[in-house]
Amino acid sequence: MIEPLIDFTTAPDRYRHWTLDIDGSTAILTMAVDPAAGLRDDYELKTNSYDLGVDIELHDAVQRLRFEHPGVNVVVVTGGLDKIFCAGANIQMLAGASHGHKVNFCKFTNETRNGIEDATANSRQTWIAAVNGTAAGGGYELALACDEILLIDDKSSAVSLPEIPLLAVLPGTGGLTRVVEKRHVRRDLADAFSTRTEGIRGKTAVEWGLVDHIAPASTWDDLIAERIAARAAESDRPSGGAGIELSPLDRTMTDDSLAYTTVAVTIDRPTGSATFSIQAPEGAQPATGDELVAAGADAWMLRTVRELDDAILHLRFNETGIGTWVFRTAGESDAVAQAEAVLSADADHWAVRETRLFWARTLERLDVSARSLVTVVEPGSCFVGTLAELVLVADRSFMLEGSWEDLDDPPPPASIRLTEASLGWYPMPNALTRLRTRFWGRDDAYEKATAVVGKDLLANDATEAELVTFTPDDLDWEDELRITLEERNSFSPDALTGMEANYRFVGPETMKTKIFSRLSAWQNWIFQRPNAVGPDGALQRFGTGSRPDYDKNRV
Amino acid sequence: MAAVDINAKIPNNVDLAGDRRLQRALEQWQPKFVRWWEELGPAAFARNPVYLRTAIDVGQEGWANFGHVEMPDYRWGIFLSDREKDRKIAFGDHKGEDVWQEVPGEYRSDLRRLIVVQGDTEPASVEQQRKLSLTAPSLYDMRNLFQVNVEEGRHLWAMVYLLHGYFGRDGRDEADEMLERHSGDADNPRILGAFNEETPDWLSFFMFTYFTDRDGKYQLASLRESAFDPLSRTCEFMLKEEAHHMFVGASGVGRVVQRTAELIREHDTDDIHQYGGINLDVLQKYINFHYSVSLDLFGSETSTNAANYFASGLKGRFQEERRDDDHLLKSVYRTVPDWTESGIGAREVTQLAALNETLRDDYSEDCQKGVDRWNRALEEAGINFTFRLANTSFNRKVGTFRDHHMSPDGKPISDAEWEANMDRWLPSDSDRAHVLSLMTGVSEPGKMAGWVAPPSRGIHQKPVDYEYVRV
Known part of the structure; x- marks a missing residue:
């Protein structure tokens, strides 16, 4: 397959999938993916599912927030569709992508997620996920990259990592790693969570440590405002002042x-x-x-x-x-x-x-x-x-x-x-x-x-x-x-x-080394296996109504 | 150093004077070589003028210049055969492409290894033969020994030239190590086992130059086919000199056979060892030994290394271009010997897998020619004895027969049979002791030791009694 040339330069006025609103020291980044604006035309980006193009815009927003908006100290990322925060990576996109593209895509997405954590930790621009609908797979992984996760308690919105039961792959963008390493979810609960297609809602999600706060629709905006205020107070970013515009590259x-x-x-x-x-x-x-x-x-x-x-x-x-x-x-x-x-x-x-x-x-x-x-x-x-x-x-x-x-x-x-x-x-x-x-x-x-x-x-x-x-x-x-x-x-x-990945990272493991070296090695292996990508595998069968047929041998 | 000086000191046709990198590498290596020669080169007559041939050019005129020279002053040169215009790779996956004037990065390690293994044998044989000058049967023979020695030295130079010229720092390190490994040194031995045994006597020397140097000929001939053009051209020129070494072997063994025949007739008995000669059966045992040991140098019957070298274009077959096949050898088959309980079996493999065996076959056929000549001499002398090359399964330490005893005619035998017959088939301690007892140096021009006949003529139109070494 000849992949189209992928360009990583963009700017807010060209975004197809996100809107960035700045209100004083707060930025609201809203995801409303245009189903028809995928990088390839053999899939539709329904229900806020994403492909690399969506992530390139997210990456651009993260960078611009840091440089162009010195006065912003809290970034709230939220969903712009009804009942849906983000459905994760688009499955048809994954099913049709070359192995190399999938790996590259996951790596870039991971780097963007790491950049979000870096912004919180080191730029003191705290990212909060306002999960106002279901966050599935990569959608929950995006929330996991934020420093706080707020979940609307509407008896239907859930956070989930359904990759294993639905797709026979791993939550490959740091999902499981962050669940246990960053949010300290117990391993047995992580197991239960990652094998449950419908995910976890409301109070249980807080109890298991999957989200930080919940609120019903009536007080949802109050919760967000309260959390913004609390986190803004911690920041040492300047209050306003000129930023550095990331002007188009001369290329x-x-x-x-x-x-x-x-x-x-x-x-x-x-x-x-x-x-x-x-x-x-x-x-x-x-x-x-x-x-x-x-x-x-x-x-x-x-x-x-x-x-x-x-x-x-x-x-x-x-x-x-x-x-x-x-x-x-x-x-x-x-x-x-x-x-x-x-x-x-x-x-x-x-x-x-x-x-x-x-x-x-x-x-x-x-x-x-x-x-x-x-x-x-x-x-x-x-x-x-x-x-x-x-x-x-x-x-x-x-x-x-x-x-x-x-x-x-x-x-x-x-x-x-x-x-x-x-x-x-x-x-x-x-x-x-x-x-x-x-x-x-x-x-x-x-x-x-x-x-x-x-x-x-x-x-x-x-x-x-x-x-x-x-x-x-x-x-x-x-x-x-x-x-x-x-x-x-x-x-x-x-x-x-x-070989190179083997000797480059000596010394202690970190969340990043686990994501890049361990998780991606496993994910790459799984992505090559017939159980995921074979004709009877989960990625091919997904959405067809027929169940995948697995080779039951453990390797 | 001025261009004139350097070209006079190191005769060459590789533009040494214009190649700063090579000059500097050789400037550092050459004193080490001289030191090595003085320590491990010929043990006696090292400073006597020897009537040697020196190559100062690759042409008809230049490659054979004769004159007396003290060996440490010998002008070891660097010569490549003339470049063949538009030469193409003749075999393997790159067949039909232009040959390489530089080492492709992909094959650097393999090529370096091939050159190092070949190069390591050259100084090794000088070391193995260093004591022989003390017991030379004539000045003529002593001169031939020295000629072989200085040419092995030059062959080392040829391989060092390739390492210096094309392999950067790694190449220079390897060139140094060729002088640091020593034949028979327990800590730092030569790479191939056969080159760690001392050559104990002149009969062994003749056998070595006939059988083992002939392995060298076949190795060089297959490297001559290499897609790496400088290696090919280097080997082509070395082959010219290698021919002399095999002449020394073929004529040397022939003169021993002739002398033995004379003694048999003179004393009317086959057992002439009491008359200072070497019995025919002992000669047969030496042939068995040297032939079988040399067969091992070709490696196992099937070899993935050899297949890789061929497919990559690094090492071809003997006279590759004259062969009438696809030169890829992936879908043409041949059989190779295979040990079975009941005897020598055969299995079919691709020719690509069997390159070692193919080269060994070519070698064996070539070995037979000298044996036939020796047999003709016996026949002409009216002696009813025929030398034979042992079956290739006999006394092998490498390949399918490695762990099995086989008789010289290729029958599987028990350990007990082997023990009982070993001394009939291979030189026994007493055979070796007797041969060694005959080894006394003769240094009067024209005189020969009693166990070997004089040559039919001298060297370069000089008489046999010429003072080939000024003692």
């Missing part, structure tokens, strides 16, 4: 390239690789949070991360055959350091905080991308601070030792420079920094690496500090890179995905 796309203002991507199909090139800023960058707001989406730190994020999503969905991503940078190291300085100097400013959090989320996207990541450090590059995280995110990194000796006037050798950015700004899904993760269980090595923070490290120093993998000199350089890309391209992409 040029060809068959084999993608060009923004500081980020460019070129695709090399024979080696199945894409090279990301990031250009250092030219000219002065904001030094304070207020200057950052004034510079808006043009500020290099924000512009770059927006472009990088969009490029990652584009490649993930639209270039699935490009299995290796190569990262390069070019420009003045000091210019990058100067641009980044504001993130440290004015750390309490809301816009600074948002910029950092954006980078953290985007770097996390790389951590969970099913691609081989290779970072290449050459003379003229600028892997400093935030950009140095691209060295640490890589599955393999190459740094040129020395310079281009054949040139009449060889440039100075490549260097990398760690900053404070690597010491806590950008946690991975395992809640550790990339540096901690790299040296898991090796405190000496961690100390050695942190001791060189702020220093320009040449290849030997970087090897000594264990920050790069290989440091060929100019004689071996081209060959080593070529062979690495060719070799990578010859391996099974499935095995590579498994």
Whole structure:
């Protein structure tokens, strides 16, 4: 099946499925999915069921709320249809989607849900789900991503995870994980809940811990208002003031390239690789949070991360055959350091905080991308601070030792420079920094690496500090890179995905690592099995009136 | 180093003077090689001028330059046969595509492994033969030994060139390790088992050059077919030199047979060991041993590695392009021997799976030719004895017959039968002791030890009594 090109850029005035109303410090995000506006035309998005297009708008709203509305401290997400909050992912859409698309879709949806939790926890923009009708499957999972769940007590609206009894798959967007890990629902109740098609209503839902508050229709609005007031009081966001408008991205796309203002991507199909090139800023960058707001989406730190994020999503969905991503940078190291300085100097400013959090989320996207990541450090590059995280995110990194000796006037050798950015700004899904993760269980090595923070490290120093993998000199350089890309391209992409996910996340499990590595591994397996996707499986039989026919053997 | 100097020091046709990477790699490796040669190369006459052939070019004129040279000053060079224009891959999944001038990343590890295994045998045999110069039966033979040794050295250079030129840092590390592994070193042995046994005497040396170097010929010939063009061209040139090694073996064994025949007639008895010769049955036992050990070097009857190498285009068959089949071998079949209780059975497998066996068949056929020549010499001398190659199931340590005793004519036998007959089929301790007792060095020009006949002619039109080694 040829999937249509998927574009992740949108804006509220183009939303088909959501409306965003701002009322002082409160935002109301209302879901009313247009059944005819699905990404493909072989399904209808009935009863507030969603596909990727719906989630792209949600993702856009989450981002804009953080940047464009500094004064908003509570976001209420609610349903815009009668008796229905959200019916979850559209089943016909899932039944007709390729396996790869399903996996990618789930991953992106998970990332958006994580972004909602991140907004609550770190942007202090608290999300409340006002579940004013039935929330089934992905619909309840959306509510689970919010910090509070209010459920209308109308004797019919229920929360449910009916994936197992109805569809023979898992609630794959963090549903079960959040039920037990975040809401601390007892395991036996979680079992009862997840196998009950009709779900749980009213008082029982509160008793089991599935929702926080209930109210009948008559006092429903009061409950919402009360909860908004309570949560707003906890926030440290500014009261009003100008936001940063996320203006449309300046993007040029060809068959084999993608060009923004500081980020460019070129695709090399024979080696199945894409090279990301990031250009250092030219000219002065904001030094304070207020200057950052004034510079808006043009500020290099924000512009770059927006472009990088969009490029990652584009490649993930639209270039699935490009299995290796190569990262390069070019420009003045000091210019990058100067641009980044504001993130440290004015750390309490809301816009600074948002910029950092954006980078953290985007770097996390790389951590969970099913691609081989290779970072290449050459003379003229600028892997400093935030950009140095691209060295640490890589599955393999190459740094040129020395310079281009054949040139009449060889440039100075490549260097990398760690900053404070690597010491806590950008946690991975395992809640550790990339540096901690790299040296898991090796405190000496961690100390050695942190001791060189702020220093320009040449290849030997970087090897000594264990920050790069290989440091060929100019004689071996081209060959080593070529062979690495060719070799990578010859391996099974499935095995590579498994291998990379296997070693990327050492250390403790977190809700995120469970969702991304454990749950998605199980879900992927289930999604491949005949019991779900075979001709007699649940996804195919759903809605046909005939029951699925399962192979009863436990595997 | 100036281009002229480097080309004089290391004769080559790979533009060494213009290749900075290769130069630097070789500059680091070459002193290690010289050190290795001095420590583990020939134990005696190491500093005597030897009448050696040196390749300074691949053409008719250049590849065989003769003159006296002290071995440590030998100019080990790097030569590839001329590039064949528009050469295409002749077999496997890439058949019909252009050959590769660079190593494809996908096959880097496999190609490196093939080159390392081949390369490792070259210095190994120098190490195995290092003490033989002490007991050379003539200056002519000593010179031949040294010629073989320096050429094995050059073959090492050829493989090191590929590792240095095409495999980056990994290649350089592997090149170093080829000098760090030593034949028979318990901690750091050579890769293939057969190359960890010392060559104890000159009869073994002749047998080794006849049988084991012939395995090398077939391995090189199948690598000569490789889609990786620099490997192909390297092996093609090595094959030229390998031919000399097999000449040393074929003529060496032939001269022993001739001398034995002379002694039999002179003393009118088959048992001439008391007259300082080697009995025909002992020669047969040495043939049995060296032939069977060399058969093992080809590997198991069926091999997925060999199939992968073929399908990927890394290693073909002997004279691949002359063969009349699809060169894919996935749907053509052949039988391979298979051990059964009642004897040698057969099972049918794809030719792709049976590449080792096919190469072994080619090898065996080639081995038979020398045996026929030796038999003709016996016949002409009026001696009623025929040398035979043992059945390929005999004395095998690799493949289907590995765990089973088989007689030289290919019958399954019991452990007891094997024990009772072993010394009739393979050199016994006393056979080896007798052969060893004959090994005394002869270093007067033109003189031969009593167990071997003189060659029919000398080297490069020089007389047999020429001072091939200045002692």
